[in-house]
Amino acid sequence: MKRNFDDLLLGSIELFCLAAELSSFTAAAAAASVTPAAVSRSVSRLEERLGVRLFVRTTRQIRLTDGGRVYFEQCRQALLQLVDAERLVTGGQAAPAGLLRISMPTPYAHYRVLPLLPQFRKRYPQVQVDVHLSNRNIDFADEGYDLAIRGRAPDDSNLIARKLEDAALVLVAAPSYLKRAGKPKTLDDLQKHDCIQFELPSTGRKIPWTFQHDGKDIDVVTKGSYCCLDDVLGVATLVRSGAGLVQTYRYIVEKDLKNGDLVELMPQFGGSSRPFILLYPHARHLSLRVRTFVDFLVENLTTGLR
Incomplete structure (x- = not known):
């Protein structure tokens, strides 16, 4: 195998990553116990x-170029893998460590995953967790994420997909709205009501509502005066305020239903659900922090929801 990197080049990559993380040559120099000039030379x-400019430099700050951002994410992952390799050989891998980056939709984060993170960190204190909350599909390679949770598995053979749950859907409204507009009793009645919409950012289309009828899922296109983009939790706030009807995940409104702040409607057409899937890249030697977190989520979500 040809040698592509000498000690000087590897050191330069480490200093570059430090400067990118800290957005400062001076801070990177202090962290590495070298001079700012040494960081700049690296x-x-x-x-x-x-043959690529990595930073845009001004007198007050530095920021990564587009090429620099791609190079940084790849180099950071490579350096973390080197650290994992050393721990694996020396036996230090008994304790997962390092930065874990995960992207997930806002509601699933707030109601499912974020409440579990303190428990994970208590068990594995050397792991730091960066959480990206968005419905936007991320690019693992370009953006440097370790895992993602999404509503469907992409057509990408480089990703492993593990289902965490099928989240039940429920149609709800506030008592104040129902007092004003009445209760729908049939699917056709939905056309007479203000139905709060959600637009999926990845497609730009409003999500149809899904019901079960005669044992089959059917999609119903609804209309309304309100539409939320990107953040599903917005529709929950609107429905609690009496803005209209909404179909949402039962786990979001469970407490509201129990205390009477919201009312479940047309349960005879209930039973539909949508999946949440954990995605992560295939890797010959998946880092211990990623494997540990995958096992932790599967254990706490798939078993805890049965």
């Missing part, structure tokens, strides 16, 4: 080797 060395 970055220049990499830029000359790659």
